[in-house]
Amino acid sequence: MTCVPYFIKPDGVSFKVEIRAILREKFLVVVFTDFIYTREILNAQYDGVSSAVRRGIYRMMEGEPGEVGIVEGPNALQELVRLCGKKTDPMRCEEGTIRRRFGWSNRILLAEGYYFYGNVIHRPKNPRELERDLAIARQFLKF
Numbered sequence: 366m367t368c369v370p371y372f373i374k375p376d377g378v379s380f381k382v383e384i385r386a387i388l389r390e391k392f393l394v395v396v397f398t399d400f401i402y403t404r405e406i407l408n409a410q411y412d413g414v415s416s417a418v419r420r421g422i423y424r425m426m427e428g429e430p431g432e433v434g435i436v437e438g439p440n441a442l443q444e445l446v447r448l449c450g451k452k453t454d455p456m457r458c459e460e461g462t463i464r465r466r467f468g469w470s471n472r473i474l475l476a477e478g479y480y481f482y483g484n485v486i487h488r489p490k491n492p493r494e495l496e497r498d499l500a501i502a503r504q505f506l507k508f
Contacts, residue, residue: 368396369441369488369495370502371449372410375429377485380467384486385434391448393438397508398429398501409501410487414479421475435508442495449488458484 373381385395404427409417436445450458455468469483489495502508 366437366439366465367495367500368373368435368437368508369442369445370498371434371436371445373432373434374483374485374487375426375431376469376483377467378431380485381432384467386461388436388445389447391438391444393436393441393444393448395434397435397506399433399506400429401433401505402418406433406505409496409504415477417476418479421473421479421481425473425481426474433502433506435502442489442492445488446490449486450484451490453484454482455484 373384377384378444385398399503404423407422407426408419414422437446448461448463450464450468452458453465454470454472455464456470458465458468463486464484467485472480472482475481487498489498
């Protein structure tokens with residue numbers, strides 16, 4: 366079974382109990398969680414963007430902890446994407462998804478045309494991102 370990491374962003378932490386319940390209802394088992402988010406993890410996750418964009422992301426998230434978790438289950442990557450929502454903008458996600466239910470859609474311009482959306486949860490969207498996110502999780506977490 367594949368391990369799939371997720372990150373409940375600081376603006377979604379108040380919904381962590383509900384989010385975990387949604388994951389469990391759809392047969393995803395939360396096998397690990399830690400209440401952490403550091404500049405190093407942000408740097409690793411957003412290594413492909415400019416320093417100006419990263420500074421904007423830091424302003425939105427740093428100083429507040431988030432929850433990093435690992436789920437397992439049948440078709441865990443596809444199921445997590447479906448449950449979270451496929452779009453960055455929560456209002457463009459399907460009804461009932463985590464991003465649509467708990468997120469907010471007033472985008473904030475960070476820099477260079479890059480916007481921040483209050484989509485409350487990060488999840489890898491494809492196998493390439495899954496490998497990157499797992500490497501990040503293994504680097505900073507003990508699971």
